[in-house]
Amino acid sequence: MKILNFLLRLLLPYQQTVILAGLLGVCTIGSNIGLMAVSAYLIAWAALQPPVLHLVGLAAAVRFFGLARAVSRYLERYLSHQVILQILSGLRVWFYQKLEPLAPACLLDERSGDLLSRLVQDVETLKYFYLKAVGPLLTAFLIMVPLVGWLAGFNVKFAYIIIFFFLLSGIVLPPVITALGRRARIQRAEVRARLYAQLTDSLQGLTEIIAFDLVPQRLNLIKQTSRELLGWQKQLMDLGALGNSLNGLVMHLAMWAVLVTAVAMVEAGLLPGIYLAVLALVVLSSWEAVTPLSFISSYWEESREAVRRLLKICEAEPAVQDPAVAETTPDNFNLQVTGLRFRYHNEGPWVLDNLHLHLPQGGRVAVVGPSGAGKSTLVNLLLRFWDYHQGEILLGGKSIKTYCQDDVLKLIAVVPQRTHLFNATIRENIWLARPQADEEEIIMAAKRAGIHSFIESLPQGYETYIGEGGFKLSGGQRQRLAIARALLKNAPILLLDEATAGLDPITEKEVLADIYKLMQGRTTLVITHRLTGLQDMDEILVLHRGQVVERGRHDYLLRKRGLYWAMWQQSHDRLY
Numbered sequence: 172m173k174i175l176n177f178l179l180r181l182l183l184p185y186q187q188t189v190i191l192a193g194l195l196g197v198c199t200i201g202s203n204i205g206l207m208a209v210s211a212y213l214i215a216w217a218a219l220q221p222p223v224l225h226l227v228g229l230a231a232a233v234r235f236f237g238l239a240r241a242v243s244r245y246l247e248r249y250l251s252h253q254v255i256l257q258i259l260s261g262l263r264v265w266f267y268q269k270l271e272p273l274a275p276a277c278l279l280d281e282r283s284g285d286l287l288s289r290l291v292q293d294v295e296t297l298k299y300f301y302l303k304a305v306g307p308l309l310t311a312f313l314i315m316v317p318l319v320g321w322l323a324g325f326n327v328k329f330a331y332i333i334i335f336f337f338l339l340s341g342i343v344l345p346p347v348i349t350a351l352g353r354r355a356r357i358q359r360a361e362v363r364a365r366l367y368a369q370l371t372d373s374l375q376g377l378t379e380i381i382a383f384d385l386v387p388q389r390l391n392l393i394k395q396t397s398r399e400l401l402g403w404q405k406q407l408m409d410l411g412a413l414g415n416s417l418n419g420l421v422m423h424l425a426m427w428a429v430l431v432t433a434v435a436m437v438e439a440g441l442l443p444g445i446y447l448a449v450l451a452l453v454v455l456s457s458w459e460a461v462t463p464l465s466f467i468s469s470y471w472e473e474s475r476e477a478v479r480r481l482l483k484i485c486e487a488e489p490a491v492q493d494p495a496v497a498e499t500t501p502d503n504f505n506l507q508v509t510g511l512r513f514r515y516h517n518e519g520p521w522v523l524d525n526l527h528l529h530l531p532q533g534g535r536v537a538v539v540g541p542s543g544a545g546k547s548t549l550v551n552l553l554l555r556f557w558d559y560h561q562g563e564i565l566l567g568g569k570s571i572k573t574y575c576q577d578d579v580l581k582l583i584a585v586v587p588q589r590t591h592l593f594n595a596t597i598r599e600n601i602w603l604a605r606p607q608a609d610e611e612e613i614i615m616a617a618k619r620a621g622i623h624s625f626i627e628s629l630p631q632g633y634e635t636y637i638g639e640g641g642f643k644l645s646g647g648q649r650q651r652l653a654i655a656r657a658l659l660k661n662a663p664i665l666l667l668d669e670a671t672a673g674l675d676p677i678t679e680k681e682v683l684a685d686i687y688k689l690m691q692g693r694t695t696l697v698i699t700h701r702l703t704g705l706q707d708m709d710e711i712l713v714l715h716r717g718q719v720v721e722r723g724r725h726d727y728l729l730r731k732r733g734l735y736w737a738m739w740q741q742s743h744d745r746l747y
């Protein structure tokens with residue numbers, strides 16, 4: 172019921188158009204019935220050789236119904252598709268908007284291909300609910316009621332016959348066909364989602380697949396899944412064909428039953444013989460309204476499954492909820508972390524355990540530590556992607572939980588280890604950090620990030636497309652674009668999360684120099700496991716398994732000869 176409500180509610184804004192399209196559908200089938208009835212009557216009567224003038228009216232009616240059918244069919248399709256396309260595009264936007272607050276915490280377990288399948292295929296499936304379930308149901312009702320009344324006007328037996336076969340075709344057969352195809356439909360949706368996920372994964376990892384010579388393996392996997400999908404699709408098509416044939420059989424049985432009854436009545440002198448062909452053709456043509464009913468229940472099942480899959484994601488609770496009454500911008504940008512404890516799963520180990528950190532406005536603090544120490548987790552908590560369990564993060568003296576996530580994000584510029592670059596121009600990739608920025612500000616940010624002259628050297632300059640994930644750029648150039656974004660955003664707090672990881676020592680040194688320019692006047696938290704350029708930090712926290720094991724300035728920590736010194740030795744040995 173909830174799903175039906177959900178689907179019907181989407182029709183509400185278009186109710187007038189939907190009713191109009193339904194009436195046009197009735198006109199289309201009604202015209203066809205009229206066309207057949209009048210044609211049969213015309214031919215039968217013409218055989219009796221009446222004066223030609225008596226046939227003119229009937230001939231005009233034939234022409235009228237022929238034209239009316241074509242025009243009303245066109246208008247009905249035009250209106251219904253227009254409404255459906257609007258509903259589907261609205262649904263896609265709605266689904267994307269629902270996904271946004273769930274990212275990244277609640278979407279980590281979802282395959283991106285599967286999400287794509289929901290966004291494209293599941294939404295597309297709903298088209299059939301509107302076009303092939305709601306519309307035909309309405310039309311069948313509006314056609315069959317007057318038709319049964321009209322037949323009863325001749326003889327009530329005709330009404331009983333048509334009602335019996337109508338129920339057989341429209342009510343008894345569909346659930347049987349639906350039940351036979353249930354398993355295939357569920358499997359098809361599952362296999363299709365799997366295929367989408369495999370294709371997305373294969374496209375994203377194409378370079379690795381080629382490098383590790385996994386192409387044949389990958390192709391086999393995709394071929395196998397495609398074959399599986401085809402198998403289920405074929406089963407469903409066979410069932411569809413069976414449904415169509417059975418429906419045709421019922422239609423002809425209905426016609427024969429009416430005809431046999433009518434012949435007996437003609438013989439008994441209860442019905443003029445001229446009506447024999449009229450009755451037979453009216454029954455046949457009225458089946459245009461009944462046939463679609465055979466598939467309504469399977470379309471309904473498919474749509475119900477699609478909505479269930481969409482709602483399953485959309486009804487998930489976001490990992491972070493904005494407060495009902497949120498604080499506005501903080502008075503200052505002091506960051507204070509006290510007794511912070513966090514783990515990703517309730518039964519898992521603490522990833523951050525009793526962390527204390529003080530970062531005054533305009534100060535610079537670094538958090539270093541070996542891989543898996545919990546450094547990126549701290550960034551995730553500062554950006555409010557997850558909520559912490561114990562302790563507090565204070566921004567401007569107030570808990571970060573008292574601000575809306577969007578407001579917190581506006582105050583923080585991040586230079587991450589892996590900057591996502593969009594398949595767009597360089598200009599668009601910088602501009603997205605602050606869409607209100609003008610051309611001059613974009614160029615200024617690129618200049619300060621040390622990438623302007625490189626961009627200018629390209630034939631298309633700032634309008635150069637950088638390919639998916641920015642694959643046409645080097646690692647250093649990608650990081651400089653990230654710095655340009657942070658500069659353009661001009662936020663008071665700066666988070667550098669392994670911003671120079673993966674760069675060679677010379678590029679790292681150059682990028683670090685640009686990063687130092689970026690730090691000026693901003694509250695900066697540097698997260699890194701590479702101990703380069705930390706001499707100017709106000710404080711360095713050494714994190715190990717979620718706990719701070721050492722803290723102090725660079726020279727002090729080196730003198731201490733603890734974990735920091737060991738890490739410094741290691742990175743020093745690796746570099747030189």
Ligand SMILES: Nc1ncnc2c1ncn2[C@@H]1O[C@H](COP(=O)(O)OP(=O)(O)OP(=O)(O)O)[C@@H](O)[C@H]1O
Pocket residue numbers: 279515516522540541542543544545546547548549700
């Ligand atoms: N989404 C997640 N779900 C469950 N566990 C996670 C998740 N993200 C990270 N972890 C775990 O939390 C711990 C800390 O990970 P984190 O990424 O914060 O470490 P890190 O210090 O940033 O490491 P690196 O320097 O390698 O990036 C690790 O044991 C990791 O496996």
